[in-house]
Amino acid sequence: MKYLHDIGEYFIMLKKVFGRMTKTSVLRGLIFKEVDDLIISSLGIVVFISFFIGGVVTIQTALNLNNPLIPKSLIAFTARQSIILEFSPTFISIIMAGKVGSNITSSIGTMRVMEQIDALEVMGINSANYLIFPKIIAMLLYPFVIAISMFMGIIGAYMAGVLGGFVAGEQFLNGLQNDFISFHLVYAFIKTFIFALILATIPSYHGYYMKGGALEVGQASTTAFVWTSVVLIIANYVLTQLLLS
Amino acid sequence: MIDVKNLHKSFGSEEILKGIDTQFYKGKTNLIIGQSGAGKTVFLKCLLGLFTPTEGTIEYNGSAFSGLDVKEQRELRQKMGMVFQGGALFDSMTIEENVMFPLEMFTKQKKTEMMDRVQEVLDRVNLKNVNHKFPSEISGGMQKRVAIARAIVNKPKYLFCDEPNSGLDPKTAILIDNLIQEITQEYDITTVINTHDMNSVLEIGENIVYLKNGNLAWTGSKDDIYKTDDKSLIDFVYSSDLFRKVREVQLKGL
């Protein structure tokens, strides 16, 4: 029952987000700020993680493919597939649920407990639109983050594979281009797009409807992280089933 | 003037306000008093339209909030200023931006016009050299002043204050009380203040509404309070020795 209520409340919130719009000139400023807070500030960690995980995936693949009959180019092929299909869209999104998600929940939650949301409502402002809409729009740039992650993952894979002496540079580049199915990229970016919406809205929900004080803001961030991850994983399964099989 | 008729408000099965009839007058500081948890904030949020009454009506100069369409409700909201208990200033904005916010959202004024008005109200609440500071960089008393400045910047007809001097030292508290009273008279607005601070009651209580257990238990002015023989009000107001002595002196003098 509680879950049904929460899901209902979530959709009521979404309806409110797309209800009466905030003044355009104000909204523009808010969107730029969110792009900075949610997208730009995440790039560093995404580049860092992607580079090293790309490398690790390659080393592990190389160590497992020690049968001389299997061409070394398969290392690059496998790394590419794991990075594009799963690692960048899903794994990075779970990390973003922690980074972007807790930023969203705590900033909106703090405004709730400090009565700043009430202050907006009193002035006749649609607080859901004012606070959440700019985050959703900013998160439309999230696919670029994932594209950068894919790129860095593959750079990491190349460095680990070639500089680590597991595979020759030319073989790696061959493997990278082997059996390239462009729909896989489409699939990855459809996922990413849906994940962006989940990353923007579920943490917003947990902040927007929170009750209590400063302590509860912390708890709400944790709960938001758990639920965002759970929904991401389920959405990942459903989308993969729908798009790939 | 605000006319409250048979106001009920429940959350689930818990009835917080149990049928309140009262008026709040223009140009006066109207006080809602009562113990912590008496329902003062809930009452104020009903007046603001943040909570929908379970039953009853609230009329603002004769028109009921519930009878207005969405656009008219929004227009009415823009005639309301609110000072929240903790100030509710926006942390990410400077003092100047906080005060300018209602103008930016709701008027088509030029930036220079807005700046002039912001400076005018900041001067009015006696705040100097804080324009470019953030709320976290100024004292609690100053935050309250900013909150008042933001509440009056768009020239409201109604001003609501939730415990405006909670968390302030007694001297600053009186200054804030007096400031609100002066502004109320100068701008001729209907001001409603929640408080459980007896200093405020005896200082600025022009029309006092005493809430107890969700009911209106007493109304009157600060002068009436000295004369009252309402047992529960006396208990509440004169809860300290000092106030009991003040009452004795006042009664002798009358």
Ligand SMILES: Nc1ncnc2c1ncn2[C@@H]1O[C@H](COP(=O)(O)OP(=O)(O)O)[C@@H](O)[C@H]1O
């Ligand atoms: N949004 C809400 N939902 C449920 N109960 C509430 C809500 N707001 C206030 N209450 C309850 O109403 C009662 C009165 O609270 P309040 O108006 O804040 O008292 P105070 O007189 O101290 O301002 C409290 O028991 C509180 O728990």
Ligand SMILES: [Mg+2]
């Ligand atoms: Mg209160």
